[in-house]
Amino acid sequence: MEGTTHALTDDHRGLYDAVDTERWAAEPDKRPGRTAFQRDRARVLHSAALRRLAGKTQVVTPGSRSYDWDASPRTRLTHSLECAQVGRELGAALGCDPDLVEAACLSHDMGHPPFGHNGEEALNEFAKDCGGFEGNAQSLRLLTRLEPKRFVPDPASGELVSVGLNLTRACLDAATKYPWARGDHPTDPDSVKFGAYEDDLPVFTWLRRGAPADRKCxxxxxxxxxxxxAYSVHDFEDxxxxxxxxxxxxxxxxxxxxxxxxxxxxxxxxxxxxxxxxxxxxxxxxxxxxxxxxxxxxxxxxxxxxxxxxxxxxxxxxxxxxxxxxxxxxxxxxxxxxxxxxxxxxxxxxxxxxxxxxxxxQRDEQERIRADQRIVLAELAEALSARAPEGLDPQFRAIFDAAPDDKARKRAVIDQIACLTDASARSLHARLTRRGRRAER
Structure with missing residues (x-):
C-alpha cells in the first residue's frame, strides 16, 4: 500500500458504532460513564492470562543465567506492556481509540505457550492431527473461551459456558494479527500463521462481521x-x-x-x-x-x-x-x-x-536450551495425554470431560500446556515423568 492515496468516506472518520462495541454476550455496564473500550482494556489488564506472561520467554528464558547483568531480560509481559505504550500513542496520533489499541497490544501475545516461539513449534508438532497450534489463534481462544471472566447459559443445553473476557467486536478484531483460519492464508495455504482454530470459527466469524476478507483492521x-x-528495539537493547x-x-x-x-x-x-x-x-x-x-x-x-x-x-x-x-x-x-x-x-x-x-x-548456548525445552514440552504433552484427565487442572479437566471426540480432548490438553509458564511447565513435566531435566544455565 506504500505511496497509495485512499479516499475516506464520512462513515470512516473516527466513528465506532454499535456493531463495533457489541459483545458476544450482551451485558449491562456496571459503571456508567466508562466507554466500552475502557472496559475491554481493564478486563485484559486484570486477567490471569496477562499476569502469566511474566513467566514466559520473550528471547531469553526468565530466571536463566544466560544474562550476566543485574537487570533481568524482558519477558512476554514486559514486552506486551512496552508494545501497549507504543501502540497507544501511535494509535491516538492517528485517531484510533487509545484504549482499544492498548487492549489489543496487551492481549496480542496472551496465547503464546511456555518457551516462546520454540514452545509454539513444539506444540504445533504435537497438535498436527487436531488442527495445529498457533500462538495468535490461541490468544483468540483465551480471550473468547478460556479466560474465566464471563459465563452465560448455552442456548441448547442451558448449561453455563464461558465466553472468556467477552470483549467487544472491535477489540477482538484489533487483536487479530492473522484474520484467517488454518489453511486460508490469502497467498500461502501452507503458512503456519493463522488466527482461529476450527472450533473457534463461530466467534471468529462473528468478530469479522462486515470486515473485508483477509484484511486486518x-x-x-x-x-x-x-x-x-517494541521487540526489534528492545531485543537489540537487551x-x-x-x-x-x-x-x-x-x-x-x-x-x-x-x-x-x-x-x-x-x-x-x-x-x-x-x-x-x-x-x-x-x-x-x-x-x-x-x-x-x-x-x-x-x-x-x-x-x-x-x-x-x-x-x-x-x-x-x-x-x-x-x-x-x-x-x-x-x-x-x-x-x-x-x-x-x-x-x-x-x-x-x-x-x-x-x-x-x-x-x-543463535548463540550455541541458546540452541542447547531450546533443544532441551522442545524435549520437555514433547514429553509433557505425551505424559498429560496418557494420564488425562488426571494431571489436568480443574478448568481443563472439565473441558476434557465435556469434549465430544479425541481431537477435542487433545485440544484440552494443549490448552492446559499453553497456559503454563516456563517454570510451571518444567515442574509439571518433572512431576509427571518422575524426573526433571537439567536446569537452564
Missing part, C-alpha cells in the same frame, strides 16, 4: 507495527546490555553479510537486495544518538536508553507521517485506512531484528 495494523517496533553484541562488529563486512543473510526471507521479502539493508544499517549508525562504543558504564547505559527512545520515535513518526500523507488529517479507524510504513523504516526495523537474532538467539 487499522487498529490491528497499529498493534502489529507497535509489536515489531543484547547490548548482556554483552552479546559489540556495536563495533557492525562495521565489519563479514558480520554485516551474516546479518543480511538472517534478515532476507525472514524479516524482509526474499527479493530484498543486501544493499538496501546495508543502507538501512548505515543510516542508523550515522545518527548522533547511536550507542557507539557501548561499554556498560552508567553514561553508556544512559546513551543506550536514549537510543531506544530515538529508535521508537523514528519508526512511529515514519509510519504516522506516511499514513497522514496518504489519508490526510482525519481520524483513521477500523477499515477506513491502511497503515503506511515506508520501506526504509521497515528495513531499519528488520536490521535490528536480524542483529538480535544473530547475536542473541
Amino acid at each position: 487499522f487498529e490491528a495494523q497499529v498493534m502489529d507495527w507497535a509489536d515489531d517496533v 543484547g547490548l546490555h548482556a554483552g552479546h553484541l559489540d556495536p563495533n562488529m557492525l562495521y565489519a563486512e563479514p558480520e554485516r553479510t551474516a546479518i543480511w543473510q538472517v534478515a532476507i526471507g525472514r524479516y524482509v521479502p526474499a527479493d530484498t537486495a543486501p544493499e538496501e539493508l546495508r543502507a538501512a544499517l548505515d543510516r542508523l549508525m550515522e545518527q548522533e544518538w547511536w550507542p557507539h562504543g557501548y561499554d556498560g558504564s552508567a553514561v553508556a547505559q544512559s546513551r543506550l536508553k536514549d537510543a531506544t527512545s530515538q529508535l521508537i520515535g523514528r519508526f512511529c513518526l515514519a509510519a504516522e507521517g506516511a499514513t497522514r500523507e496518504a489519508y490526510g488529517s482525519g481520524r483513521l479507524t477500523r477499515y477506513g485506512a491502511e497503515l503506511v510504513i515506508p520501506r526504509e523504516a521497515r528495513n531499519e526495523c528488520a536490521v535490528l531484528k536480524a542483529v538480535a537474532d544473530l547475536y542473541v538467539m
Whole structure:
C-alpha cells in the first residue's frame, strides 16, 4: 500500500458504532460513564492470562543465567506492556481509540505457550492431527473461551459456558494479527500463521462481521507495527546490555553479510537486495544518538536508553507521517485506512531484528536450551495425554470431560500446556515423568 492515496468516506472518520462495541454476550455496564473500550482494556489488564506472561520467554528464558547483568531480560509481559505504550500513542496520533489499541497490544501475545516461539513449534508438532497450534489463534481462544471472566447459559443445553473476557467486536478484531483460519492464508495455504482454530470459527466469524476478507483492521495494523517496533528495539537493547553484541562488529563486512543473510526471507521479502539493508544499517549508525562504543558504564547505559527512545520515535513518526500523507488529517479507524510504513523504516526495523537474532538467539548456548525445552514440552504433552484427565487442572479437566471426540480432548490438553509458564511447565513435566531435566544455565 506504500505511496497509495485512499479516499475516506464520512462513515470512516473516527466513528465506532454499535456493531463495533457489541459483545458476544450482551451485558449491562456496571459503571456508567466508562466507554466500552475502557472496559475491554481493564478486563485484559486484570486477567490471569496477562499476569502469566511474566513467566514466559520473550528471547531469553526468565530466571536463566544466560544474562550476566543485574537487570533481568524482558519477558512476554514486559514486552506486551512496552508494545501497549507504543501502540497507544501511535494509535491516538492517528485517531484510533487509545484504549482499544492498548487492549489489543496487551492481549496480542496472551496465547503464546511456555518457551516462546520454540514452545509454539513444539506444540504445533504435537497438535498436527487436531488442527495445529498457533500462538495468535490461541490468544483468540483465551480471550473468547478460556479466560474465566464471563459465563452465560448455552442456548441448547442451558448449561453455563464461558465466553472468556467477552470483549467487544472491535477489540477482538484489533487483536487479530492473522484474520484467517488454518489453511486460508490469502497467498500461502501452507503458512503456519493463522488466527482461529476450527472450533473457534463461530466467534471468529462473528468478530469479522462486515470486515473485508483477509484484511486486518487499522487498529490491528497499529498493534502489529507497535509489536515489531517494541521487540526489534528492545531485543537489540537487551543484547547490548548482556554483552552479546559489540556495536563495533557492525562495521565489519563479514558480520554485516551474516546479518543480511538472517534478515532476507525472514524479516524482509526474499527479493530484498543486501544493499538496501546495508543502507538501512548505515543510516542508523550515522545518527548522533547511536550507542557507539557501548561499554556498560552508567553514561553508556544512559546513551543506550536514549537510543531506544530515538529508535521508537523514528519508526512511529515514519509510519504516522506516511499514513497522514496518504489519508490526510482525519481520524483513521477500523477499515477506513491502511497503515503506511515506508520501506526504509521497515528495513531499519528488520536490521535490528536480524542483529538480535544473530547475536542473541543463535548463540550455541541458546540452541542447547531450546533443544532441551522442545524435549520437555514433547514429553509433557505425551505424559498429560496418557494420564488425562488426571494431571489436568480443574478448568481443563472439565473441558476434557465435556469434549465430544479425541481431537477435542487433545485440544484440552494443549490448552492446559499453553497456559503454563516456563517454570510451571518444567515442574509439571518433572512431576509427571518422575524426573526433571537439567536446569537452564
